[in-house]
Amino acid sequence: MADRDGLELLTMRKLGQKVGVEAMSLYNHVANKEDLVDGMIDLVFGEIDLPARGAAWMPAMRQRAISLRAVLSRHRWAVGLMESRTNPGPANLRHHDAVLGNLRAAGFSVEAAAHVYSLLDSYIYGFAQTQMSLPFDAAEEIVAMGKEMLQQFPVDEYPNLAEMIEHAMKPGYDHSGEFEFGLDLMLNTIESAFHGVGDPELPVDAV
Template identity: 35%
Template sequence: MVRPAPEQNSGGATAGEPKRPRRIPLNRERVLRAAVALADETGLDGVSMRRLAQHLGVVPMALYKHVADKEELLDGMVDLVVAEFTAPAADSGWRESVRQYVLSARQVVLRHPWARAAIETRTRRTPIVLAYMDAVTGLFLAGGFSADLTHHVMHALGNRIWGFSPELFDESGGDAGPPPDPQAQAAAIAEFGRHYPHILRIATVATGGDLSGVGQGCDEQFEFEFALDLLLDGAGRLHDRGWNSRAPKGSGSAR
């Protein structure tokens, strides 16, 4: 007597056998998104090809079919971050449009704290990065800025277009350790002030003169927006005066 062949389900397993979970195909986007998630969790130093492979449940060699090396991986991670920036409303003026775009970049970079270091180390501009730079440049040109003034304003904005700026004071705090003795801290700051009175004077503005509050960090969001507004206001005044870099030194248009 011939027995019928075991019935198979669509997944290739015989009837009664448990279905094997279907493996999600690996592709470039999945690799990059996993790398971003890993960086969000561990920081940029925690991202390696081996660790990413473990995170995805594959062998490290499988990653190299989608990214050539660690540098290309970082380029792709930055691309995903930049793709999160929100373009401004079409009916905004040049100043508000640039402000909205840059503050959107800042919100994204604050969500991905590792992104600042990644952006600063990139030596190659990818198409996505170039498209964002081109869009910000285009907002000034559409606002009537000359190419000459726009060139210099983009230099002045610098890394602020990516949502961060170089800090004059170290706000990182690092490994703070146990809190210092308040009396010893006040004495140390007072001694510092005897040598560098002007720095101490501006440092205590935010603390109302309280020496124990010095070094606790400024409101970084306020400082970022203050600098951005200062630059945009200055750029607007130069634009209104018809400024150009080739005007003779001392002429009205170059001041």
């Protein structure tokens, strides 16, 4: 129901109707809607690929990021709620523990693992949020919107913007491909900064 209509339209009354019971009966199973959302978020976490034990950190973090973004595209209502739960469920806890465990096993210190986790999640959730706010989904919609935008302003006044719109209108362009480009750039930068293990080399004025 949340995937189809959004979380704001999901009410205990509508849920009760969906499962064929009175809304009050649901409170035998959940304390309130927030409790329900905790369980829903835990189900979402359960869909994300976890790093396998002993997996190399870069491919593990790459696959986890791609999987997380795919899961968020199926459950758009969950984007801003994934890291907000004060009562996380077992899948939520298992996910965070596995990601941190993979980084720690690769030799990252606790401090470095925190840096990497924060950096990657900021990128993943930020990209997902941005993509969901775009006024198009399919490539055909990009072309149609691009043509309309080019007609609305004088191209010679905004040549760089016009160039970018024309780039996005080219056959085969997929905005979602920008995600993996940025992800690989970030992972390679982390590898270079951390040398694969331990703490990053901090600037002299940061020490």
